[in-house]
Amino acid sequence: MGRHFGAITCDSCKSFFRRTAFVKQLFECPSDGRCNITADTRKSCQKCRLKKCFDAGMRKVLRVN
Amino acid sequence: MGRHFGAITCDSCKSFFRRTAFVKQLFECPSDGRCNITADTRKSCQKCRLKKCFDAGMRKVLRVN
DNA sequence: GCTGGTCACAATGACCTC
DNA sequence: AGAGGTCATTGTGACCAG
Numbered sequence A, B: 001m002g003r004h005f006g007a008i009t010c011d012s013c014k015s016f017f018r019r020t021a022f023v024k025q026l027f028e029c030p031s032d033g034r035c036n037i038t039a040d041t042r043k044s045c046q047k048c049r050l051k052k053c054f055d056a057g058m059r060k061v062l063r064v065n
Numbered sequence C: 001g002c003t004g005g006t007c008a009c010a011a012t013g014a015c016c017t018c
Numbered sequence D: 001a002g003a004g005g006t007c008a009t010t011g012t013g014a015c016c017a018g
Helices: A011-020 A046-055 B011-020 B046-055
Strands: A002-004 A007-009 B002-004 B007-009
Touching (some): A002 A011, A007 A011, A011 A046, B011 B046
Antiparallel strands (some): A002 A007, B002 B007
16 A cells, blocks of 8 residues: 555556556446446456546646645 | 357357356456446456356256257 | 556467367 | 367556666
8 A cells, every 4th residue: 555646545556547547448337337346346347446546536647735 | 159058159258158157256246246248348247247148048067958 | 655667377268179 | 069278468466676
């Protein structure tokens, strides 16, 4: 854990966000955007996982202050 | 397409069923079993994909007649 | 402490042989 | 026609170096 891209996240979500947030994505969600993302399910839905990253405050560009 | 394990399925689902149906699985579903499995989302939820395989009539043992 | 880079590992699915 | 086998490809995440 630690602050990554503006939010406190685990290392795997840091890597996921680094890989996915910076490029245009065409992820398909199996549940119309209603996935519950946990450590056990995070691999399942990239769309909901990325949304959760943004919702948690992760940002592409580090905010100044 | 063709008959695989008792149902008409694509080749990828044939391979998936072969890999997963014969061993005890601990799949976690991101949407509490309500995933809509399509060609685009089938990678996302193994639990719902395997259930759909069984629902489609795929069986571990070939039925006689 | 946080960044990007690396790479072993595992799942997928197209293709193959029997 | 349908079974199992193979393996290139890809995403993941632990770990590394700056």
